[in-house]
Amino acid sequence: MSGPPLLSVQGLTTTFRVEEGTFDAVQEVSFDLGEGEVLGIVGESGSGKSVTALSILRLIPDPPGQIAGGEIVFRGENLLKASPGRIRQIRGGEIAMIFQEPMTSLNPVFPIGDQIVETIRYHERISRRAARDRAIELLDRVGIASPAQRLNEYPHELSGGMRQRAMIAIALSCNPRLLLADEPTTALDVTIQAQILELLSDLREEFGMAIVLITHDLGVVAQYVDRVIVMYCGRVVEQAPVEELFDAPQHPYTQGLLSSIASLDGDSERLETIPGTVPSPFELPSGCRFRPRCGFSRDACSLADPPLIAAAPGHAAACIRLTGYALPRTDAA
């Protein structure tokens, strides 16, 4: 990465208050994202990957959620200090977001054309007619056939794949510098998933935007991402360039995830598994959160939750095996 990062998240902590108490859905998460870079955030349900993305756009519902600490600096501006008006400009303008289920993120009572035009006209002073022409262009670009006619259709008249294309058209309508894509293909069929991922990959080259791609699918990560963050129980446990993560994973959780994916290449009789289950946020173990499921845990692991420890340039993991089970000094992140 050369020059200042497009987005820099430092020490982000987002808490939720629920009946059982308060917990950190995301704790001390830090990462940088360069211009045009594709960053993958991987993790299982409850790992905090969606909350991280929602925090960037300050879309955390408050209550029950609240961004409790940290900085989110986008092009030199701390979004956590931005005024409500400014954040509305950024949402859908410089930073756009697409979600897993396009049916719930499109408004069912308006034709999709109106929804694209609305976004464009919110951010730019441009005539309805010109916005409409741009909407047709965008629908055409995302691969929707006969776009002028589709403009007048309602979300329920479109298939799942077409809805996701329409969502992408809305997201692209103001030329964002950053696209947050939260499991954009999880709800789609395999062949349609491939279409959408290829489309996103083409669009990134064409528009030169950076993408944060949130997924639980390590195959998607391997094929489409430059750099990866692995999250577990609200914390980043490993970050690395994609090839290095697959070649030399350092955190036992990453290692477990990689060996448990039902690889198409393997014909192994038994699948590798990670024993146990993800702990509830109210019953987190002392020390390292992965300790009860980890085959390498020793007494030292229960003493403190390890910070990210450098393993190689650009590659760090939150595991004290990297220091020979010596607890690192707290400033050595």
Next chain:
Amino acid sequence: MSAPTPPLIEAVGLTKHFPVRTGIFNRSASVVRAVDGIDIAIPPGETLGLVGESGCGKTTTGRMLVKLIDPTAGRILFEGKRIEGLDAATMRPVRRHMQIIFQDPYGSLNPRMSVQDTIAEPLEILKIGDARSRREQVRELLEVVGLAPYHAERFPHEFSGGQRQRIGIARALAVRPKLVVCDEPVSALDVSIQAQVINLLKDLQKDFGLTYLFISHDLGVVRHISDRVMVMYLGKVVEVARKRDLYADPQHPYTQALLSAIPLPDPKRRSRRKVIPGDIPSPANPPSGCRFHTRCPHVMHVCREVEPHLMQGAPHHWAACHLVHPPSTPRPAPASV
């Protein structure tokens, strides 16, 4: 398939058309051809993987085999006996030999029933044992699926998705079935938990001598559990083969597209994937001829007009495609697949 052992379950010409009712008189305006004349045979102890995208009829097929829904046409034979015409009462003794595990471990367990009651219910309905022995059995079953006996007193909301799926599996096993239809049993689970459940299903198959129909949209998952794999598209079977043959040498362009669409978990082997265009057509109005012709990269004139039949090429490898079996090829005598 000319298996030496007769199949445990077999279906011939299995068809389900759902009427689409419209208007105030509830007239049947058209039909959705969910499953349109397919043949299946699973020998005892085998796992047949059934793969396809939404609307291909895989779930409907699974439910018809265990008679949760009645077929519109076709025969179903369980251990050589016709069962498609049986009513609920005559079906009951057969029913204990066939169970089903559902996709959604949240929707398929009654939130008001304890785990004990959930797992014991099939035993009560089939009047197996007394209350005391049923209690004992539930405890054993919980251990078999990797839960603890004390879990019996708890309720579904106290469990994670993976644990709930284990409860669903224990319930299915309670009556000691021979056939278990697994309908997307791991699709709702996290990756690390999927592997645990698949390993469990494999162990149970060995221990209890189970026969599985394993339904999934995920060719990766199916590979790990199946002996043979059947691929469906819009109510038709497009390809059936032994697992190794299907993955190493897929014949049907749809199977090839499905395999190519899966992102490989290897960043060193990045490739532009062969993406097939278009959406899955509606099963209410399937395309003429070969149903895949609207999306097929190799479509020929004949594909639009003549429906291809499932034909055997290599031993035990069947495909329904004019490209693989040109229409002039003499058709071999129909055999059950």
